Amino acid sequence: MKLHWSPRSPFVRKVMIVLNETGLAQEVELSRNAVAVQLPTPAAVLADNPLGKLPALVTDDGTRLIDSRVICEYLDLRAGTGLFPAEPRLRVAHLTWQALADGMTDILLVWRTELLRETGPWPALIDGWRMKVRATMARLDAEADAIARAPFGIGHVALAAALGQMDFRWTDCAWRAHFPRLAELEADLSRRPSVAATAVRDDEGGDPGALTKGQLTF
Ligand SMILES: N[C@@H](CCC(=O)N[C@@H](CS)C(=O)NCC(=O)O)C(=O)O
Numbered sequence: 001m002k003l004h005w006s007p008r009s010p011f012v013r014k015v016m017i018v019l020n021e022t023g024l025a026q027e028v029e030l031s032r033n034a035v036a037v038q039l040p041t042p043a044a045v046l047a048d049n050p051l052g053k054l055p056a057l058v059t060d061d062g063t064r065l066i067d068s069r070v071i072c073e074y075l076d077l078r079a080g081t082g083l084f085p086a087e088p089r090l091r092v093a094h095l096t097w098q099a100l101a102d103g104m105t106d107i108l109l110v111w112r113t114e115l116l117r118e119t120g121p122w123p124a125l126i127d128g129w130r131m132k133v134r135a136t137m138a139r140l141d142a143e144a145d146a147i148a149r150a151p152f153g154i155g156h157v158a159l160a161a162a163l164g165q166m167d168f169r170w171t172d173c174a175w176r177a178h179f180p181r182l183a184e185l186e187a188d189l190s191r192r193p194s195v196a197a198t199a200v201r202d203d204e205g206g207d208p209g210a211l212t213k214g215q216l217t218f
Contacts, residue, residue: 097155171209
């Protein structure tokens with residue numbers, strides 16, 4: 001299998017966590033790509049994902065899978081690891097935690113991009129994103145005990161990726177001081193080998209948190 005990959009991508013990280021959980025990591029060849037919503041998409045990525053996003057996975061029979069949710073579910077089904085549980089209530093809980101975490105990751109990515117706009121960011125967008133990230137973090141903190149009690153699954157994978165993105169690009173937001181239950185949950189999650197082995201990192205140097213300084217407070 002070939003995975004269009006970047007060490008900086010939180011959505012790729014979800015797939016990397018699942019590859020580690022399923023024991024399928026050895027079967028994947030990583031293809032390094034740099035994508036950004038405001039830049040032309042590399043042809044190799046566009047050929048496998050017309051939306052121009054990472055991750056995208058090409059299976060050994062040439063099937064092209066896009067979106068971390070689809071790819072993670074495919075890998076889980078293939079390995080029978082139960083990260084997408086069959087039991088309806090637990091499944092819906094995990095899918096909801098994934099939706100919250102992925103939605104927040106989406107906001108963190110576009111927010112950072114908006115800060116690059118030459119004429120300056122649109123204030124109403126920033127205000128809206130800040131309000132939504134705060135509300136999502138409060139909801140996740142309120143549900144942290146339930147998330148901690150649930151068997152490890154896709155909700156935990158997505159949450160680890162979202163909070164990892166915050167630590168990577170929003171270095172001064174001090175979220176742990178405001179959301180202590182979530183902080184405790186994250187500390188547990190980060191000790192899991194699949195999570196510890198896949199932390200996002202920048203392979204191009206610089207200060208990954210420079211652009212977002214002072215943007216996100218709780
Ligand atoms: N819903 C998608 C989101 C993927 C996504 O936004 N990936 C980012 C990289 S972390 C990307 O490719 N951004 C470039 C773009 O949006 O054009 C998923 O879960 O895979």
